[in-house]
Amino acid sequence: MAEVQTFENVACGFCGLGCDDLTLEVEGRAVRAKAGPSGAICPEAARLFRRLDTAEPVARVAGEVTSQADVYREAHRILAGATAPVIAGFGTDMAGAGALVDLAIRFGGVLDHHASQGLFRNYAAVQRTGWLSTTLAEVRNHCDLLVVVGDDPTANWSRLFEKFYPATPLFATGERRVVFLGGSPSEKARRQLEGITISELAGDPVEVLEALALLVSGRTPPVAASGSLPLAELAALAEALRASKYAVVTWNAGALDDGDLVAERATALVDALNVTTRAGVFPLGGVDNIVGVNQLLLWRLGYPLRTLVRGQGSAHDGTLYSTQAALRDADVLVWVSAFRPEPPPDFSGKVIALAHPDTIFQTEPDVVIPVGTPGVDHAGTVFRMDSIVSLPLGALRVATLPSVAEAVRRLAEG
Numbered sequence: 247m248a249e250v251q252t253f254e255n256v257a258c259g260f261c262g263l264g265c266d267d268l269t270l271e272v273e274g275r276a277v278r279a280k281a282g283p284s285g286a287i288c289p290e291a292a293r294l295f296r297r298l299d300t301a302e303p304v305a306r307v308a309g310e311v312t313s314q315a316d317v318y319r320e321a322h323r324i325l326a327g328a329t330a331p332v333i334a335g336f337g338t339d340m341a342g343a344g345a346l347v348d349l350a351i352r353f354g355g356v357l358d359h360h361a362s363q364g365l366f367r368n369y370a371a372v373q374r375t376g377w378l379s380t381t382l383a384e385v386r387n388h389c390d391l392l393v394v395v396g397d398d399p400t401a402n403w404s405r406l407f408e409k410f411y412p413a414t415p416l417f418a419t420g421e422r423r424v425v426f427l428g429g430s431p432s433e434k435a436r437r438q439l440e441g442i443t444i445s446e447l448a449g450d451p452v453e454v455l456e457a458l459a460l461l462v463s464g465r466t467p468p469v470a471a472s473g474s475l476p477l478a479e480l481a482a483l484a485e486a487l488r489a490s491k492y493a494v495v496t497w498n499a500g501a502l503d504d505g506d507l508v509a510e511r512a513t514a515l516v517d518a519l520n521v522t523t524r525a526g527v528f529p530l531g532g533v534d535n536i537v538g539v540n541q542l543l544l545w546r547l548g549y550p551l552r553t554l555v556r557g558q559g560s561a562h563d564g565t566l567y568s569t570q571a572a573l574r575d576a577d578v579l580v581w582v583s584a585f586r587p588e589p590p591p592d593f594s595g596k597v598i599a600l601a602h603p604d605t606i607f608q609t610e611p612d613v614v615i616p617v618g619t620p621g622v623d624h625a626g627t628v629f630r631m632d633s634i635v636s637l638p639l640g641a642l643r644v645a646t647l648p649s650v651a652e653a654v655r656r657l658a659e660g
């Protein structure tokens with residue numbers, strides 16, 4: 247039997263929250279998560295770190311196993327012949343993202359990430375008005391009143407409130423309060439929020455945020471006349487927000503149909519609060535290093551995701567160059583998902599998949615290149631969702647699969 251190795255204080259790059267205190271066991275090629283400091287295991291981390299002691303799948307062309315040289319040659323041939331390629335999924339670390347940008351500069355292509363919808367809903371607001379955003383450290387140590395908009399975010403960020411509410415914050419030593427607006431906390435959220443005052447407020451989040459911004463500014467919201475909002479509750483919350491030392495509004499734009507309006511109204515509320523106290527927005531996101539990938543595109547191309555690279559130039563369009571829209575005119579899709587077994591979307595053109603080894607494909611791609619996972623098979627760097635902290639990930643076992651960066655370089659060489 248293989249020796250069991252225990253790794254402590256392991257960093258996790260999956261959801262963007264940037265936990266760095268995980269305990270993992272490695273036995274041969276098997277990997278499993280152990281209970282963390284709170285006694286609980288993050289289900290997302292447990293699922294995505296888990297590996298069995300089995301052989302990895304091999305690269306293939308049209309479903310047939312062939313030599314590595316043939317696989318990369320065929321992928322190169324397909325991409326070199328493409329007239330409108332799309333490079334999407336983009337679930338990779340910073341080195342992989344850099345290699346994919348190089349690939350686009352050489353072969354052309356639209357660049358997008360599978361989770362970019364929320365990012366662009368937030369951009370719709372921030373481009374109009376700007377925003378005062380805060381960081382995870384500020385929320386942990388300063389926030390005394392948090393407004394959570396929409397469904398309980400622990401469904402996607404399992405340890406969110408554990409990270410937001412340490413036992414001994416540096417500055418927020420008085421009562422700490424969380425208001426769920428348009429959603430309810432799950433049992434898991436309630437456990438993490440033990441000792442924090444929780445309340446819920448029903449109503450359409452866009453209308454409520456708009457009314458709160460007016461009330462905070464000493465004005466009466468026009469919707470009050472319709473009686474559709476609980477004005478007394480809103481007035482009390484507005485007063486609490488004004489009295490807070492550091493209020494924060496958080497939401498997941500990717501899960502809200504009107505996420506762009508929520509972002510805009512939350513920003514307006516925070517602006518109104520900052521006239522007399524301190525407040526910030528904390529937009530949720532960051533899955534599969536989307537924040538790092540987006541920053542890398544800004545550094546390299548001067549544009550965010552949803553950008554077309556062609557010839558010596560690039561052009562950005564948040565609607566036209568979304569994966570879904572771009573695939574309507576594309577002939578080749580390069581799909582990249584190293585963190586999770588996310589299959590490519592339906593597409594009638596050629597597909598080259600740089601895929602997590604557990605990916606189940608509805609339709610076998612033209613070329614499949616299984617890739618290792620950053621933080622499991624090889625070291626890498628990802629960014630936390632608040633974009634100010636880069637997180638180094640280590641390798642837990644000897645890699646038998648290439649990283650995305652390695653696979654892309656071999657593909658480019660042909």
Ligand code: SF4
Nearest residue numbers: 258261264265288405
């Ligand atoms: S909450 Fe996110 S970063 Fe933290 S352990 Fe779970 S998946 Fe990893």
